Amino acid sequence: MMKKLAITIGLLVIGALLLVGCVAAQPGAPAADTGAPSAPGAKVTLTYMASQGWIKEAELELAKRFEEQTGIHVDYQIIPADQYFSVLRTKLNSGEATDIFGGQSGKTDLQVQYDVEKNAVDLSDQEWVSRHDPLSLEMVSLNGKVYGIEIWDTIASNYFIVVYNKNIFEEHGLSVPESYAEFRDICLTLKDAGVNPIYEPISDGWHHVLWFPMVGPRFEELNPGLAERLNKNEVKFAEVPVMLEALTQLKELYDLGCFGDNALSDAFSDANAKLASGEYAMAVTTLTAPVSIERDYPDTPAQTFGFFPMPLVDNRLAPAHPAGPSKFIYSGSPHIEEAKQYLAFLAAPENLQYLLDNTTEFADLNFSGLKAKWTPEQQEFLDAYEAKSIVYQDVVNYLNPQWMDIGKDMVAMFTGAMTPEDVLKSIDQRRADMANIAKDPAWAE
Amino acid sequence: MKSRVYPFYFASGALLLYLLFSVLPSLMGFYYAFTDWNSYSSEVNFVGLQNFRLIFASGVGQNYMHFVRNTIIFTVATILLKTVFALALAVLLTSGIHRLAYVHRVVMYLPAVLPMLVVSLVFKSILNPASGLLNEFLRSIGLGFMAQRWLVDVTWAMPSVIGVDTWRGVGYIMVIMIAGLQAIPKEYYEAAAIDGASAFSSFRRITLPLMMPVLTVTTVLNLLYGLRVFDIVFVLTNGGPGRATDTVYTAIFDEFSKGRYGVATTLSTLLFLIMISLGYFVIRMMHRESEE
Numbered sequence: 001m002m003k004k005l006a007i008t009i010g011l012l013v014i015g016a017l018l019l020v021g022c023v024a025a026q027p028g029a030p031a032a033d034t035g036a037p038s039a040p041g042a043k044v045t046l047t048y049m050a051s052q053g054w055i056k057e058a059e060l061e062l063a064k065r066f067e068e069q070t071g072i073h074v075d076y077q078i079i080p081a082d083q084y085f086s087v088l089r090t091k092l093n094s095g096e097a098t099d100i101f102g103g104q105s106g107k108t109d110l111q112v113q114y115d116v117e118k119n120a121v122d123l124s125d126q127e128w129v130s131r132h133d134p135l136s137l138e139m140v141s142l143n144g145k146v147y148g149i150e151i152w153d154t155i156a157s158n159y160f161i162v163v164y165n166k167n168i169f170e171e172h173g174l175s176v177p178e179s180y181a182e183f184r185d186i187c188l189t190l191k192d193a194g195v196n197p198i199y200e201p202i203s204d205g206w207h208h209v210l211w212f213p214m215v216g217p218r219f220e221e222l223n224p225g226l227a228e229r230l231n232k233n234e235v236k237f238a239e240v241p242v243m244l245e246a247l248t249q250l251k252e253l254y255d256l257g258c259f260g261d262n263a264l265s266d267a268f269s270d271a272n273a274k275l276a277s278g279e280y281a282m283a284v285t286t287l288t289a290p291v292s293i294e295r296d297y298p299d300t301p302a303q304t305f306g307f308f309p310m311p312l313v314d315n316r317l318a319p320a321h322p323a324g325p326s327k328f329i330y331s332g333s334p335h336i337e338e339a340k341q342y343l344a345f346l347a348a349p350e351n352l353q354y355l356l357d358n359t360t361e362f363a364d365l366n367f368s369g370l371k372a373k374w375t376p377e378q379q380e381f382l383d384a385y386e387a388k389s390i391v392y393q394d395v396v397n398y399l400n401p402q403w404m405d406i407g408k409d410m411v412a413m414f415t416g417a418m419t420p421e422d423v424l425k426s427i428d429q430r431r432a433d434m435a436n437i438a439k440d441p442a443w444a445e
Numbered sequence: 446m447k448s449r450v451y452p453f454y455f456a457s458g459a460l461l462l463y464l465l466f467s468v469l470p471s472l473m474g475f476y477y478a479f480t481d482w483n484s485y486s487s488e489v490n491f492v493g494l495q496n497f498r499l500i501f502a503s504g505v506g507q508n509y510m511h512f513v514r515n516t517i518i519f520t521v522a523t524i525l526l527k528t529v530f531a532l533a534l535a536v537l538l539t540s541g542i543h544r545l546a547y548v549h550r551v552v553m554y555l556p557a558v559l560p561m562l563v564v565s566l567v568f569k570s571i572l573n574p575a576s577g578l579l580n581e582f583l584r585s586i587g588l589g590f591m592a593q594r595w596l597v598d599v600t601w602a603m604p605s606v607i608g609v610d611t612w613r614g615v616g617y618i619m620v621i622m623i624a625g626l627q628a629i630p631k632e633y634y635e636a637a638a639i640d641g642a643s644a645f646s647s648f649r650r651i652t653l654p655l656m657m658p659v660l661t662v663t664t665v666l667n668l669l670y671g672l673r674v675f676d677i678v679f680v681l682t683n684g685g686p687g688r689a690t691d692t693v694y695t696a697i698f699d700e701f702s703k704g705r706y707g708v709a710t711t712l713s714t715l716l717f718l719i720m721i722s723l724g725y726f727v728i729r730m731m732h733r734e735s736e737e
Contacts (some may be wrong), residue, residue: 086702089484112485203597205683262575264597264686405703412687415599433705437485 044338049077049091050102051084054325058358059346066345072338085113085401092119092330099333100342105139105150106323108397112438114328116147121329121336123147128347133366135322139394149343151352152324156287156363156378159319160210161307163289168195168281169306176308180249183311187258190281199280200259201266202414205407210284211250211310212243212406213399216392218315219243227395233435233442238424246312247413247420254414264411276300284310287378288361295360307381320387322366323394397440398431405430471717478711484704496711508688509696509712516692519607519678520671526611527618527667528660534615535622536652550623554616561613565680568609572596572681596682599689606690610677614670618663625659626652661731665724672720 055076063074077098079087084102091097092114103114110116123129124146129137133154140148152158169175169186172193177183187197202208220226222242229235237243253259260266260280272289274280276297283289290302309315327346329339345351349369356365356373364372374382393400409426412418418426435443478496482489500509534553538546556564571578572595580592595605629652637647675694678684684691684699691699693716700709 083702086704089704093484093487115485205685262573262594264594265573265575408685408687411685412689415686415689417599417687417689437481437483 043071043073044335045073045075046100046335046339046342047075047077047098048100048102048327049079049088049098050327051325052078052081054102056355056359056361058355061358062346062351062354063342065351066342069345070338070341072342074342089113095332097330097332099330099335099339101328101330102325103148103328104323104400105136105148105326106394106400107139107142108400108434109323110140110142110147112398112434113401116142116328117145119328119331120147121331121333121340123149123329123340123343126340126344126347128344128367131347131349131367131369133322133368135320135390136324136366139323140326140328148326148328149347150322150324150326150366151346151355152326152366153288153356153359153362153364154322154324154366155382156374157361158321158324159287160214160284160321161287161309161319161381162198162282162311163275163285163305163307164282165275165278165304166306167304168278176306177311178316179314180311184249184253184256184258187253187256191257196260196280197258197282198253198260199266199271199274199283200254200263201268201271202259202263202411203265204268205404207268207284208250208410209403209407211312212246212410213392213396214319214321215246215310215312215315216395217317217319217387217389218313219246219392220389221317222313227389227392231395231397231442233440236424236428237431238421238428240424242313243424244420247410247423249312250410251413251420264414272296275305286361287381288363290377291363291375292360302375303377306377309385316385317389318382318385318387319391320389321391321394323400398434398438399427401434402427402430474710474714474717477707478714480707482707482710484706492707496708497715499708500711500715511688512691512693512696515603515690516672516674516694518603519610519674519692520668522607523610523614523671524664524667526607527614528663530611530615531618531622531663532656532660534619535626536648538619539623539626550620553619556613556615557617559613561676562680564609564613565677569596569681572605572609597686599686602682602686602690606678606681609681610674613677614667618667621663621666622656622659625656629655657731661728664731665727668727669720669724672716672723 055078060076063076067073088097088101088103092101097119101114103109114120122145126146126149128149129146132149136150136152136154137146140146140150164176168190172189172195174186174189177186190197200208216227219240219242223240226235226240230237254263271283271285272293273296275283275285275289276293276299287307290305293300293305294302309318327343329336329343333339346355347367349367352365352367353370356362356370363374363378364370389395393403406423406427409418409423413420413423432443477489479491479493480489481492481495538550538553542549572580574580574592574594574597577595579595583589583592593601595601633651633655634647637651642650673694674692675698678690678692678695679698682690684695693712697709697712697716700706700712
């Protein structure tokens with residue numbers, strides 16, 4: 001019996017040693033060469049992870065040119081949007097992030113999602129910093145240091161506004177609404193005339209959320225300093241009547257059938273098609289949507305469409321939204337200098353202009369000294385509506401990371417499982433959870 | 446001990462792997478259920494029963510007991526539906542239909558061969574309220590009033606998911622039941638027929654009791670499958686509309702993607718315990734019934 005026990009234990013120990021041996025036998029743990037410059041002459045490959053839709057064709061072209069000039073290859077790893085942040089956080093946490101990683105900018109994201117002070121390289125001394133739009137720069141900075149570069153059209157691609165079909169409006173004698181009541185009347189008039197008023201793709205989970213934080217400038221206009229008080233935890237979402245009013249109005253639009261019968265199954269990828277066909281009169285989308293529609297459906301010129309801000313709670317302000325997809329250099333990368341070189345290459349004026357000229361979705365970029373390409377309709381919108389303050393997902397902490405959860409709550413609100421007040425309380429609850437994790441002193445008990 | 450053909454230590458290699466990759470992670474899961482482990486911080490602190498309190502306290506928007514309730518509804522409904530339909534089909538295809546019985550069996554089994562993702566995507570399209578095949582069909586035969594917003598209506602979403610899952614799973618259970626039915630000796634039925642037993646009473650007195658071991662297996666299989674259902678809900682509704690069809694595993698996935706590993710581990714630990722105790726209970730109960 002003792003002999004058998006000894007053999008069993010012996011075998012278990014051998015097995016365990018074998019497993020340990022396999023782990024130890026792996027050559028060169030990544031931590032050993034962290035931050036060290038690569039050997040001269042060796043071909044360097046920079047790895048770069050980003051979410052789907054962040055990398056434009058023109059940028060891939062620029063990466064090829066960069067390789068021709070420097071011999072440094074850039075390997076793009078594109079991850080589906082709905083999984084991106086989980087993958088990124090897992091990689092950052094396990095110390096296996098790519099040399100450059102993409103991320104949505106904004107203070108909460110930088111601090112809570114990516115912990116840039118630990119995971120990203122300080123880029124404050126780079127030449128392009130002085131040419132970067134100050135609002136965008138603010139979005140990629142934390143505690144006075146610049147951690148990323150945000151090469152993005154923060155106006156045309158970022159302003160989500162109501163795009164309307166001018167022909168349909170004209171046909172029914174309608175004009176651009178100046179208040180929520182007027183907007184509701186337009187929807188009802190269109191509905192009675194057999195035209196679907198608004199294409200609202202709820203099935204994606206993110207799009208219908210835009211209606212709420214994008215009206216942030218109006219919340220701020222009615223309650224000056226609200227964002228700051230929310231960040232100091234002096235007031236909660238559920239305690240702000242205008243927020244409750246906005247959600248109540250949105251629910252009213254849904255209940256009145258303004259979003260059509262199939263909104264819960266509709267997808268954003270069909271938005272341009274629905275607008276182009278005239279099946280729907282309006283949709284919340286970007287300033288560049290009409291240009292994309294004209295490209296995909298040549299029978300529908302961009303001039304068919306006009307713009308106005310989302311009119312909940314009588315909003316008349318353009319949604320300034322300087323946060324966008326940004327690039328960060330991973331602090332554990334063995335190729336930090338090469339990565340800086342690549343970012344500097346992308347930020348060179350001629351390359352920025354190339355990116356701008358060759359990307360349909362961009363009308364301008366957030367760097368000085370570039371030649372923009374605004375259409376008359378876009379220009380008209382920018383002249384008519386003031387961008388007074390920044391949307392709430394950019395300035396209110398712990399809001400952007402819970403976007404999809406707000407989306408679920410809002411669907412529950414539409415279907416009657418939650419009230420608008422419940423949605424606001426739920427947002428407050430998640431903000432408190434995140435603040436506690438981030439050890440935010442404003443939430444300390 | 447002496448009668449064993451192989452000594453115990455022959456199993457030690459497999460045992461070691463099992464301990465390392467199955468038992469140890471489960472035990473670690475128990476430990477992490479009591480911590481605030483999350484993706485935002487590398488620190489893991491012991492927080493006692495905080496995660497359990499969070500799960501059992503019903504809060505706005507994070508009502509975990511609602512997910513547990515949904516999981517139980519799904520499990521009970523699919524067990525009943527799959528068992529009844531599978532048994533009916535099995536009886537039909539072993540003693541009812543003889544012509545091309547094998548072809549029918551293959552056809553019934555086919556959905557089980559398809560990946561769940563494919564089934565879900567196909568049904569997502571079939572059940573689309575505006576352009577889906579089902580509603581179009583109902584409208585075309587004048588039954589437009591029966592057309593529903595299948596996957597996006599709070600009332601219909603869960604029954605739709607259950608329906609799709611039953612469609613996919615019934616063939617698999619049916620095959621197991623056919624094997625069970627074929628193992629019942631024909632003589633019993635012949636003797637019953639001579640004694641003048643009706644078809645129903647020979648089903649009740651012969652088929653059902655002799656099928657009990659098979660029914661135990663299928664029930665346990667369906668039970669364990671139902672409790673850990675994830676993929677079909679995730680693809681068909683993603684827990685929606687709102688959170689109407691969220692189950693425990695979609696909630697666990699949600700918590701993991703939010704980086705709240707501690708809460709997610711607590712949920713999976715709870716489910717693990719429920720599954721073990723329910724599985725044990727069902728096997729014991731049905732085993733006793735079949736012995737009686």
